[in-house]
Amino acid sequence: MSGTSADGIDIALVDFSDDAKPRLVASHYEPYNQEIRESITRLYVSGTDEIEHMGRLDKLLANEFSHAVQQFLSKQKLASKDIQAIGNHGQTIRHRPKPSQSPSGHNHSDAFTLQIGCSQTLACLTSIPVIGKFRDKDIALGGQGAPLVPAFQQQLFTQSERDNLVLNIGGIANLTFLPAASTKKSTQSVTGFDTGPGNCLLDDWYTQHHSDGNHYDRNGDWASQGNLIPALLDTMCADLYFQQPAPKSTGREIFHLDWLVSKIASAGLTLPLPEDVQATLLSLTAKTIANDIKSLSTSADVWLCGGGRHNTALISALRRELTSETRANSNASYQLASIDDINIDGDNLEAMAFAWLAYAYQKNIFSNMPSVTGARKSTTLGVLFNP
Numbered sequence: 001m002s003g004t005s006a007d008g009i010d011i012a013l014v015d016f017s018d019d020a021k022p023r024l025v026a027s028h029y030e031p032y033n034q035e036i037r038e039s040i041t042r043l044y045v046s047g048t049d050e051i052e053h054m055g056r057l058d059k060l061l062a063n064e065f066s067h068a069v070q071q072f073l074s075k076q077k078l079a080s081k082d083i084q085a086i087g088n089h090g091q092t093i094r095h096r097p098k099p100s101q102s103p104s105g106h107n108h109s110d111a112f113t114l115q116i117g118c119s120q121t122l123a124c125l126t127s128i129p130v131i132g133k134f135r136d137k138d139i140a141l142g143g144q145g146a147p148l149v150p151a152f153q154q155q156l157f158t159q160s161e162r163d164n165l166v167l168n169i170g171g172i173a174n175l176t177f178l179p180a181a182s183t184k185k186s187t188q189s190v191t192g193f194d195t196g197p198g199n200c201l202l203d204d205w206y207t208q209h210h211s212d213g214n215h216y217d218r219n220g221d222w223a224s225q226g227n228l229i230p231a232l233l234d235t236m237c238a239d240l241y242f243q244q245p246a247p248k249s250t251g252r253e254i255f256h257l258d259w260l261v262s263k264i265a266s267a268g269l270t271l272p273l274p275e276d277v278q279a280t281l282l283s284l285t286a287k288t289i290a291n292d293i294k295s296l297s298t299s300a301d302v303w304l305c306g307g308g309r310h311n312t313a314l315i316s317a318l319r320r321e322l323t324s325e326t327r328a329n330s331n332a333s334y335q336l337a338s339i340d341d342i343n344i345d346g347d348n349l350e351a352m353a354f355a356w357l358a359y360a361y362q363k364n365i366f367s368n369m370p371s372v373t374g375a376r377k378s379t380t381l382g383v384l385f386n387p
């Protein structure tokens with residue numbers, strides 16, 4: 001798994017011998033160096049010589065993935081033959097699904113999503129079968145091709161009396177809604193969608209203003225030094241993406257620094273203090289997530305995963321948003337906790353989900369969820385690449 005933050009490679013070794021209970025055996029994280037990170041983020045927006053650049057990076061990332069896998073296996077004292085398959089999400093460089101509210105008559109045959117990190121190369125380098133291209137078939141069936149993790153997450157939660165929400169704060173943040181078992185709510189089905197920016201704009205703005213070698217605002221410390229700019233927050237929150245109903249998904253080609261710069265201009269600001277902008281971005285992530293949580297449920301346990309859950313200022317802001325809702329609405333109640341509290345590794349959930357998608361391919365299990373992605377039908381996702 002290599003997420004939209006372009007921070008590095010996550011490997012999860014998952015044991016499926018007990019079908020009902022996937023078990024994380026071990027995990028490994030390999031950060032990218034600055035050069036690779038920049039090569040990836042350069043492709044998030046249109047530029048010159050894109051095909052050449054993409055072709056090279058496709059192979060280079062496959063080499064990086066293979067190197068990380070081989071290091072990991074030798075550390076685990078395992079050989080290629082011990083591994084059934086690699087589920088390779090790859091690195092998303094463009095994600096342009098059909099808009100959720102499409103003008104009638106438009107068939108959206110131009111919707112696409114593009115992940116690189118060549119699965120065929122990875123299979124040949126590691127001598128392990130690779131299953132990749134997970135998002136393509138869902139898109140071909142008219143779906144968003146994202147999020148794909150809800151089908152896996154659903155298995156981790158036995159139905160409970162309260163709604164469960166899994167909130168993954170990666171570069172882009174996404175929510176999975178697992179409705180309570182109670183009869184009243186049994187008509188609701190599992191849903192999930194991207195809420196919008198998670199860490200991506202916070203990372204980008206921080207990196208633009210710091211040369212300390214860090215690529216993120218640790219614990220939101222810098223954001224905490226700034227003051228919220230209400231006009232900028234309102235302008236950003238008014239963006240069409242946040243108003244669209246689900247199914248919806250988004251990517252870095254929408255939420256990047258040019259987007260922020262245009263919102264700063266629309267808000268009529270000239271040279272705002274950088275730390276004030278950071279404080280406002282933090283608030284944007286917290287507020288848009290909180291709004292979506294509130295629209296999905298009035299009473300839910302919210303489980304945090306992904307790198308953003310380590311951002312203490314961000315989580316405090318989210319907690320404040322939800323607490324103010326419970327003050328205003330006596331029926332509302334939210335519990336916010338790290339998913340690690342229920343013995344699920346919050347740093348490896350996405351990677352585990354892609355191991356499961358590979359397993360589902362081998363077992364012919366349906367792995368997309370039309371209620372989440374909007375695809376025309378359930379299907380098994382992925383394409384097999386043999387060594």
Ligand SMILES: Nc1ncnc2c1ncn2[C@@H]1O[C@H](COP(=O)(O)OP(=O)(O)OP(=O)(O)O)[C@@H](O)[C@H]1O
Pocket residue numbers: 001002003004005006007008168169170171172199200203215216217218219220305306307308310311312350
């Ligand atoms: N202590 C911390 N303080 C602030 N931010 C943090 C901290 N630790 C991690 N992060 C954030 O988490 C990000 C990495 O998160 P993660 O790997 O979940 O995202 P991702 O790779 O985009 O994943 P995906 O797209 O698959 O959800 C970092 O880029 C950073 O923004």
Ligand SMILES: [Mg+2]
Pocket residue numbers: 002003004005006007008010
């Ligand atoms: Mg990551």
